[in-house]
Amino acid sequence: MSRLIISEExxxxxxxxxxxxxxxxxxxxxxxxxEEDELVTYEELKNGKVIKKGYCSSNSNSGIVKVQKILKRxxxxxxxxxxxxxxxxTAEALSDFFKNQSCSRDTEGSALGPQTVILxxxxxxxxxxxxxxxxxxxxxxxxxRGEGIEGQKAIYTILKNRALKxxxxxxxxxxxxxxxxxxxxxxxYWNDKGFGNNPRCNKGNLGVDSNxxxxxxxxxxxxxxxxxxxxxxxxNKKHTTDTNKWWENKDKFKLMKTIGNHxxxxxx
Numbered sequence: 001m002s003r004l005i006i007s008e009e010x011x012x013x014x015x016x017x018x019x020x021x022x023x024x025x026x027x028x029x030x031x032x033x034x035e036e037d038e039l040v041t042y043e044e045l046k047n048g049k050v051i052k053k054g055y056c057s058s059n060s061n062s063g064i065v066k067v068q069k070i071l072k073r074x075x076x077x078x079x080x081x082x083x084x085x086x087x088x089x090t091a092e093a094l095s096d097f098f099k100n101q102s103c104s105r106d107t108e109g110s111a112l113g114p115q116t117v118i119l120x121x122x123x124x125x126x127x128x129x130x131x132x133x134x135x136x137x138x139x140x141x142x143x144x145r146g147e148g149i150e151g152q153k154a155i156y157t158i159l160k161n162r163a164l165k166x167x168x169x170x171x172x173x174x175x176x177x178x179x180x181x182x183x184x185x186x187x188x189y190w191n192d193k194g195f196g197n198n199p200r201c202n203k204g205n206l207g208v209d210s211n212x213x214x215x216x217x218x219x220x221x222x223x224x225x226x227x228x229x230x231x232x233x234x235x236n237k238k239h240t241t242d243t244n245k246w247w248e249n250k251d252k253f254k255l256m257k258t259i260g261n262h263x264x265x266x267x268x
Contacts, residue, residue, distance in 0.1 A: 143155050
């Protein structure tokens with residue numbers, strides 16, 4: 001079998017031409033046969049206009065483009081293509097965003113309007129009823145009250161590591177840590193609460209007496225982290241309800257430390 005030998009410069013030229021072809025094929029964000037809609041700016045969304053799923057405008061001043069940029073920054077929208085089309089990926093990203101915020105949202109299902117924009121910009125969007133300290137302390141109580149002080153500090157370290165890695169940089173660190181605690185399907189203490197009883201809603205309930213949170217607030221106030229090798233995940237194999245057993249994926253997760261009933265993993 002013969003082989004074609006090419007130089008590094010030739011290889012770069014081939015890939016450059018391939019990328020140009022790819023760019024030419026992607027003429028705009030709208031699906032084939034779909035014309036761009038009338039421009040609705042971000043300010044117009046903020047002031048009362050509403051767009052619905054299927055809207056398309058690639059204008060740099062388009063409200064959907066700005067919303068998509070925010071969703072990407074917050075880590076909800078996983079999309080590297082052209083911006084401007086309100087399709088399934090954006091709808092799913094907004095749905096995930098709403099699950100992690102207060103109970104306020106625009107009406108008519110997937111409609112995107114002023115309440116959505118206000119919530120995207122709200123620095124207190126992660127909860128509207130309790131302080132960030134209460135949210136973090138309740139998480140430590142719910143996840144590690146039987147694990148001893150080192151185990152409790154380890155959970156706090158997990159929360160902080162996550163906040164530093166992917167939390168919204170426009171928020172304070174405590175708000176980012178609280179936000180990580182409330183991310184959907186991450187910490188079983190909140191998952192068991194259900195949306196209606198979550199403290200991100202105005203009539204939420206922490207599920208624990210505030211006096212019980214004092215020891216955990218000391219951990220937060222002193223920013224007491226410990227060395228867990230940069231871990232961002234942990235599991236209690238005795239009580240986990242995770243069916244996918246992510247910790248068995250050795251190519252993606254590395255066991256860094258075991259403390260009490262918890263194993264701490266770093267995502268590779």
